[in-house]
Amino acid sequence: MDRFALAVANRLAGNRPDAPALELTAGGVQIRFGAPMLIGLAGADLQAYLDDAPLAPWCSAIAPAGSVLRLHGRRDNWGGRTYLAIAGELTAEWAVGGAGTCLAGGFGGYQGRALRAGDRITVEPRSFTAADGMRWWPVERRPAYCAQPHLRVLPVPQHTMLPEAWEQLLKTTFQVDQAASRQGYRLAGATLPTHQLSLPSFGVVPGAIQIPPDGQPILLLADAQTTGGYPVIAVVIGADLPLAAQLLPGDRLAFVATDLATAHAALAEQAAWLATGPEDDESGELLAQAGAIG
Amino acid sequence: MSGRIDLMGEAALLVRWPAELAAAGAPLAAMTDLQRDPLPGVIDLVPAIDSLLVCFDPLTIDRTQLTDRLHTLATHPPLTALPTGRELVISVHYGGIDGPDLDEVAAQVGLSPQEVIDLHTATEQQVLMIGFAPGFPYLGWLPLVLHLPRRATPRVAVPAGSVAIAAGMTGIYPTTLPGGWHVIGRTDVTLFDPAADPPALLQPGDRVRFVNAETQRR
DSSP states (O other): OOHHHHHHHHHHTTOOTTSOOEEEESSOEEEEOSSOEEEEEEESOOOEEETTEEEOSSEEEEEOTTOEEEEOOOOSSSOOEEEEEESEEEOOBOBTTBOOOBTTTTBSBTTTSOOOTTOOOOEEEOOOOGGGGGOBOOGGGSOOOOSSOEEEEEEOGGGGGSHHHHHHHHHOOEEEEEEEOSSEEEEESOOOOOOOOOOOOEEOOTTEEEOOTTOOOEEEOTTOOSEEOSOEEEEEOGGGHHHHHTOOTTOEEEEEEOOHHHHHHHHHHHHHHHHHOOBOOHHHHHHHHTTSOO | OOOEEEEOSTTEEEEEOOHHHHHTTHHHHHHHHHHHSOOTTEEEEEEOSSEEEEEEOTTTOOHHHHHHHHHHHHHSOOGGGOOOOOEEEEEEEESTTTOTTHHHHHHHHTSOHHHHHHHHHHSOEEEEEEOSSTTOEEEEOOOGGGOOOOOSSOEEEEOTTEEEEETTEEEEOSSSEEEOSEEEEEOOOOOBOTTSSSSBSOOTTOEEEEEEHHHHHO
8 A cells, every 4th residue: 555665664674665565554463583584664653562672663673583573553643554574575476467465356465365363474585684674764755644644636637527526625624434445445524516427437546536426535545446437536646645545444634736747746756765775874773763753 | 529638647647539439449449559569658558448548657658759649549549450359259157046137137128038148149249348356347239129227226246257238238247246237147267367367368359259058058
């Protein structure tokens, strides 16, 4: 979901940015390492502990053999997902060009399903040094994660068919409904005008905001279907999808209109951040360990 | 008469054709053209009934080159270059527990169930798009007499392999899914296998002839 945090977790572990990693949602997970491993953790602060020591996100660390990583849940007023990358190559079922899990289709990743207690994941290890476990990712090179984000949207010309829906979209504070998954979030808080528009299905993208006939918008996300028939009035820009990915049911959000030039500039900025790599400055690492950053 | 190009976020453009051009195969013709002579930076093409979504990397694409090319395809889709597609035969068990809606469909259109089967097997249908769920094909077009809207109340679970009709098209359920189409039969073929390349059995442009499994056996 949060491709930026996934890329950073991998960079912290010395992997390529799109290497397979674990998406940990909302905490409540324990992972035991069977051998010494270099790990990268990036994304929301879900109160991670490596054995008894707090482990700040956006840092690398070395997990000794037999150590246990525990995530207890959201600490800040934002965030729902954090990414665990392990130096080397996670063994995963590749399908349709990726190692991700398709929960709806039941294939890919780990047996096509979410992980459960007792599952064992194997890793092709890669050697590392003590210094590799002391890297961190500076806050100024991260998206502006926050509670109640204002996601920037580009209008889709179909919004002219539903002009009031577009206007209300920009005036309303929404809440992520309980009906939220990796495919999309139903948004509550306001009902946009209902309609009877019936369109032939067309290709849709993650970030698209669909308006079903009942007027309760759907924000499509990483596991979006490839085609849909509901009118799409706006698309969240790629650079703001990491902010959307960190929302959990009950969280609030709003939308602001932007333009193509801003969307490009924001995406190019994130790509430049990811190209610079992590810092191995020891003082920064210590600050992060102390929880002063992140 | 020409298509229009709409922005779908900063990383995709949706080309949409008027009904006549769409029915003549504009989306598949444009897709074939972009596959034969690909533009650097284009990542994915999603054909649909009257449109083609072109997804690209906004940071590397030559936007002028892309919009020029799509403008040409929108105004003059190369219909002569339409893919002939592969020819496939799909065997269907019509009616009974495999096709619980066959009798109702027949009653609605004023034919006998056998006449519905005969019409469905007599018409070669082209894969217009894949959508809704991995490997779910939309095939068209059915003879006008078989054009029906969807069921008023969708089913919660339509079994895998179900062959169903609605809106002038045939759809086949790759896995057990909720659905509102009229189920007239079932096939044993596997439509989606994540380990296969490509994973979807049917590709846009393929032509399918349905045959009656019962008649075949005799």
